Amino acid sequence: MHIHEYQAKTLFSHRHIQIPKGILIDRTAKASGACKALGGDVWVVKAQVHAGGRGKGGGVVLCRSVEEVEHACSQLLGSQLVTPQTDVKGLPVGQLLIEAGQNIECELYLGLLIDRQTQKITVLTSTEGGIDIEKVASETPDKIIKFGIDPLGSLSVQDCTLIAEKLGLNVELTKQFNSTLLGLYEIFTQKDVNLIEINPLIVTQENQLLALDGKIDFDDNALYRHEDIAKLRDISQEDEKERLASEYQLNYISLDGSIGCMVNGAGLAMATMDLIEHFGGSPANFLDVGGGTTADRVAKAFELIQTEVNVKGILVNIFGGIVRCDLIAQGILQAIKTVGLTLPIVVRLEGTNAPEGLNLLGKSEFNIHVESDLTKAAIKIVELTK
Secondary structure, X not given: OEOOHHHHHHHHHHOOOOOOOEEEEOOHHHHHXXXXXXXXXXXXXXXXXXXXXOOOOOOEEEEOOHHHHHHHHHHXXXXXXXXXXXXXXXXEOOOEEEEEOOOEEEEEEEEEEEEXXXXXXXXXXXXXOOOOHHHHHHHOHHHEEEEEEOOOOOOOHHHHHHHHHHHOOOHHHHHHHHHHHHHHHHXXXXXXXXXXXXXXXXXXXXXXXXXXXXEEEEOHHHHHHOHHHHOOOXXXXXXXXXXXXXXOOOEEEEOOXXXXXXXXXXXXXXXHHHHHHHOOOOEOEEEEOOOOOOHHHHHHHHHHHHOOOOOOEEEEEEEEXXXXXXXXXXXXXXXXXXXXXXXXXXXXXXXXXXHHHHHHHHOOOOOEEEEOOHHHHHXXXXXXXX
């Protein structure tokens, strides 16, 4: 689960991580009062959306007068912000964070993530923070400093100081850096975080270290342990299909292909998508209906797939382990009637009662092609959609 920048900064402030003064608004009429409360003569207006690259998309605006702030607010509020990390539709802007301008000396990058190769929590930091950090990571990876933390151990002040030395920070900034990194590590470990980052982490001319931005991604599977975090969810920033899918315990991701996929099991779903690509097709979605598939969930899965405008056919690939394939077949027939599906469907069943399930589908009145072999099923759906 993602959260907004202002929410991340609230969590930062609770861990003594220094952040700029800021005020959240949802109406342009509040802009002037926010500027007056913040003081100064330079402000930054920042769109609150769940996507990076806001600066490149026009979602971060530097303003040198109240009039400029009001204009930026009127342009952004209610708009759809398109960034390099969104689709062409963009994301809705319902809130803006107005912050006081800062005298920036330099920009750093600081983040923590789970490195599955080393099986450690890894600190990533660099002296090359800012909007082009991805370019730095790909073209000059030597400028990225990495430090692994044993998940059964902890991060010490000495570890932080060592990292600060590699960044070339002075004594005062090292103290602030240590406090910042330890605060991030505390959030990371206590709140089941997948990724947390500050980009940029700025050094001001006043010798202050400030989190100018904040991003936190939480592990969805652990949200039941953190009611306070779950309450931060903003469904307006989520894909509508993916949100509806989650309500039915379906794992769904929209893609841009022409073949809808309905599979039970994430690994099997990936293998199915690979086969479709291999034989010249293109998947329209990733969809894992899970092990305990029911007729209602199958119906909802078909309904979601059918809303994809480019879909020309559907491949169903079910391995009957926990559930019987004949019951899945009955669910598929019931779902087709419920949804009114007319697209060509190829169904591959394997496992418990697979022959009975395939026989049931083959005798139906619907446009269903049955296969027990996954390769043949993938070839068939590609042929049908071309």
